[in-house]
Amino acid sequence: xxxxxxxxxxxxxxxPPRVRAWAAVGGKKxxxxxxxxxxxxxxSDTMCGxxxxxxxxxxxQKVAVGxxxxxxxxxxxxxxxxxxxxxxGQCVASSYAARGTQVPYLGLYGACSTMAESLAIGACMVDGxxxxxxxxxxxxHFCTAERQYRFPxxxxxxxxxxxxxTATAAGACILTAAADDCAPVRITHVCFGKxxxxxxxxxxxxxxxxxxxxxxxxxTLFSDTGTYPEDYxxxxxxxxxxxxxxxxxxxFSRDHIDISPVHDDCGKLLFDSKQxxxxxxxxxxxxxxxxxxHLLPRLADGRMKRMILAATGxxxxxxxxxxxxxxxxxxxxxxxxxxxxx
Amino acid sequence: xxxxxxxxxxxxxxxPPRVRAWAAVGGKKxxxxxxxxxxxxxxSDTMCGxxxxxxxxxxxQKVAVGxxxxxxxxxxxxxxxxxxxxxxGQCVASSYAARGTQVPYLGLYGACSTMAESLAIGACMVDGxxxxxxxxxxxxHFCTAERQYRFPxxxxxxxxxxxxxTATAAGACILTAAADDCAPVRITHVCFGKxxxxxxxxxxxxxxxxxxxxxxxxxTLFSDTGTYPEDYxxxxxxxxxxxxxxxxxxxFSRDHIDISPVHDDCGKLLFDSKQxxxxxxxxxxxxxxxxxxHLLPRLADGRMKRMILAATGxxxxxxxxxxxxxxxxxxxxxxxxxxxxx
Numbered sequence: 163x164x165x166x167x168x169x170x171x172x173x174x175x176x177x178p179p180r181v182r183a184w185a186a187v188g189g190k191k192x193x194x195x196x197x198x199x200x201x202x203x204x205x206s207d208t209m210c211g212x213x214x215x216x217x218x219x220x221x222x223q224k225v226a227v228g229x230x231x232x233x234x235x236x237x238x239x240x241x242x243x244x245x246x247x248x249x250x251g252q253c254v255a256s257s258y259a260a261r262g263t264q265v266p267y268l269g270l271y272g273a274c275s276t277m278a279e280s281l282a283i284g285a286c287m288v289d290g291x292x293x294x295x296x297x298x299x300x301x302x303h304f305c306t307a308e309r310q311y312r313f314p315x316x317x318x319x320x321x322x323x324x325x326x327x328t329a330t331a332a333g334a335c336i337l338t339a340a341a342d343d344c345a346p347v348r349i350t351h352v353c354f355g356k357x358x359x360x361x362x363x364x365x366x367x368x369x370x371x372x373x374x375x376x377x378x379x380x381x382t383l384f385s386d387t388g389t390y391p392e393d394y395x396x397x398x399x400x401x402x403x404x405x406x407x408x409x410x411x412x413x414f415s416r417d418h419i420d421i422s423p424v425h426d427d428c429g430k431l432l433f434d435s436k437q438x439x440x441x442x443x444x445x446x447x448x449x450x451x452x453x454x455x456h457l458l459p460r461l462a463d464g465r466m467k468r469m470i471l472a473a474t475g476x477x478x479x480x481x482x483x484x485x486x487x488x489x490x491x492x493x494x495x496x497x498x499x500x501x502x503x504x
Numbered sequence: 505x506x507x508x509x510x511x512x513x514x515x516x517x518x519x520p521p522r523v524r525a526w527a528a529v530g531g532k533k534x535x536x537x538x539x540x541x542x543x544x545x546x547x548s549d550t551m552c553g554x555x556x557x558x559x560x561x562x563x564x565q566k567v568a569v570g571x572x573x574x575x576x577x578x579x580x581x582x583x584x585x586x587x588x589x590x591x592x593g594q595c596v597a598s599s600y601a602a603r604g605t606q607v608p609y610l611g612l613y614g615a616c617s618t619m620a621e622s623l624a625i626g627a628c629m630v631d632g633x634x635x636x637x638x639x640x641x642x643x644x645h646f647c648t649a650e651r652q653y654r655f656p657x658x659x660x661x662x663x664x665x666x667x668x669x670t671a672t673a674a675g676a677c678i679l680t681a682a683a684d685d686c687a688p689v690r691i692t693h694v695c696f697g698k699x700x701x702x703x704x705x706x707x708x709x710x711x712x713x714x715x716x717x718x719x720x721x722x723x724t725l726f727s728d729t730g731t732y733p734e735d736y737x738x739x740x741x742x743x744x745x746x747x748x749x750x751x752x753x754x755x756f757s758r759d760h761i762d763i764s765p766v767h768d769d770c771g772k773l774l775f776d777s778k779q780x781x782x783x784x785x786x787x788x789x790x791x792x793x794x795x796x797x798h799l800l801p802r803l804a805d806g807r808m809k810r811m812i813l814a815a816t817g818x819x820x821x822x823x824x825x826x827x828x829x830x831x832x833x834x835x836x837x838x839x840x841x842x843x844x845x846x
Binding site for chain 2: 310355
């Protein structure tokens with residue numbers, strides 16, 4: 163061990179990997195939301211020109227990866243690794259998107275925490291010298307997720323007030339080695355989370371299931387690094403939504419810590435409350451696309467100096483919910499800083 | 505880049521992480537197979553004392569992780585990371601098994617290649633100094649897999665001759681840093697595979713879908729390291745079964761390379777042909793348990809000096825198969841050597 167591991171779980175990256183380029187791709191609802199103009203590309207058609215919703219989600223990932231690589235003036239085939247995940251059974255959006263790339267593929271499953279998991283593992287791979295250029299990508303699609311987790315869309319089921327709206331979106335980041343002076347953002351710390359389960363069984367209240375995981379990982383990160391919320395320009399959970407965000411602030415307030423001045427949530431940022439999304443956005447593509455459309459540009463141009471992406475995932479399946487299991491959750495965090503040259 | 509990356513994709517581990525301990529847990533059919541006596545624990549009851557098959561698979565993972573940690577005289581909570589995966593939608597066997605461990609959890613999906621993926625990422629984490637003690641684990645369960653991928657068991661569907669039998673098993677390895685002189689096995693190289701798809705659409709012929717991926721990764725590993733099949737005491741694919749193994753040998757024979765003297769397959773080793781398993785065993789738990797029950801002990805006592813585990817995964821889902829998609833596959837490889845002290 164060479165001092166990279168701090169405290170309970172946080173990893174300090176000695177030669178902070180750079181985020182060289184990124185791309186966010188979304189659907190029509192994402193375009194109509196507050197961040198719409200910040201996406202690199204939006205599709206007005208739910209099918210994205212494909213024959214099935216699942217193929218559409220594959221397309222979202224492919225476009226995001228292709229655009230991010232293109233910004234580095236690299237063909238996708240020049241990447242050393244793709245680290246990818248999504249919400250579907252057997253992560254098919256990611257596997258089918260990686261098909262044909264000729265790039266080593268690491269399939270991940272962290273539900274809506276996937277973008278942070280892929281960034282964190284990718285950053286370790288680069289810092290450790292195991293790869294020079296990796297792509298971290300995650301996606302979700304409202305229609306594939308509804309089919310996977312809930313009801314046929316044509317059934318027109320009512321959504322509860324605590325329900326969240328799965329983003330139709332993908333975000334991809336290209337990570338490069340510390341020596342890359344052209345990259346405007348770097349990853350300084352990562353923290354892999356533990357599985358937390360406080361007994362929530364309502365699959366339409368994922369914010370409540372995930373808030374304890376976000377609290378646990380952020381508290382660990384603060385403690386391991388000796389930092390406080392005010393040391394960051396922003397702490398972005400993804401995607402607790404309205405309900406989970408309130409619970410997270412409440413959990414911290416019990417420790418006499420007020421994170422509310424710097425906290426926001428990707429699920430709250432992606433959509434406007436007028437868009438009928440109830441408690442906010444969700445899905446692997448939510449944190450991924452908000453990071454790539456909205457947050458990384460602010461680090462790149464110096465509007466933010468240091469932020470945390472703490473993406474949360476609810477780790478249930480339709481089967482586990484039907485069997486009455488409670489919903490375990492996980493939150494992985496990455497600390498991102500402005501400036502590649504420092 | 506500091507020379508860890510060799511050739512196209514192979515990673516040389518500079519301070520080869522050790523495999524300190526391992527455990528294999530299985531069901532009744534695995535007990536009755538040729539490796540039955542080598543398992544650390546077998547359950548005669550499909551439910552493993554739980555209420556559902558899914559909970560039974562969770563139990564298999566928990567017992568495997570607990571036994572492996574126990575052999576290191578460590579509580580599970582002393583691990584730095586658990587890297588885990590399984591075949592189920594949203595990887596619930598792994599997530600629920602990690603619940604309550606208080607250990608940072610990295611969820612992976614590589615279908616039947618998962619054990620190699622978890623070993624490979626875990627080895628990078630240890631070699632990079634990001635963790636000191638990690639657990640790589642994978643599981644499958646015949647009944648959960650049939651429910652997930654095929655038909656209700658009570659339906660009694662006929663299985664085709666090329667079909668494989670999902671292992672009810674889990675395997676767990678504890679990886680430690682190179683300085684651990686007590687560990688009998690080390691990981692010297694890892695190779696993450698690309699997604700290969702030659703157009704197979706028959707979900708009952710996974711061996712054929714996966715053979716090209718095994719060929720691609722093994723060929724890359726040989727080329728990157730300048731080694732030949734005869735440089736290894738064994739090359740174990742997991743789980744091509746009878747059909748895929750024949751195809752793999754055929755693919756290599758086109759390059760005038762005969763891997764048959766050293767090649768075997770975890771899916772062929774786990775069961776006897778008299779056990780009505782058709783083309784052989786499969787599932788994340790197949791390669792994981794054959795590695796832990798049968799292969800690691802042979803490295804530990806010197807019966808083998810050097811071997812490759814090249815675990816293959818078919819990356820389709822029930823939805824993608826129903827939509828007529830062909831089956832993409834991936835193969836991740838790890839090179840294991842006898843002797844922690846060298």
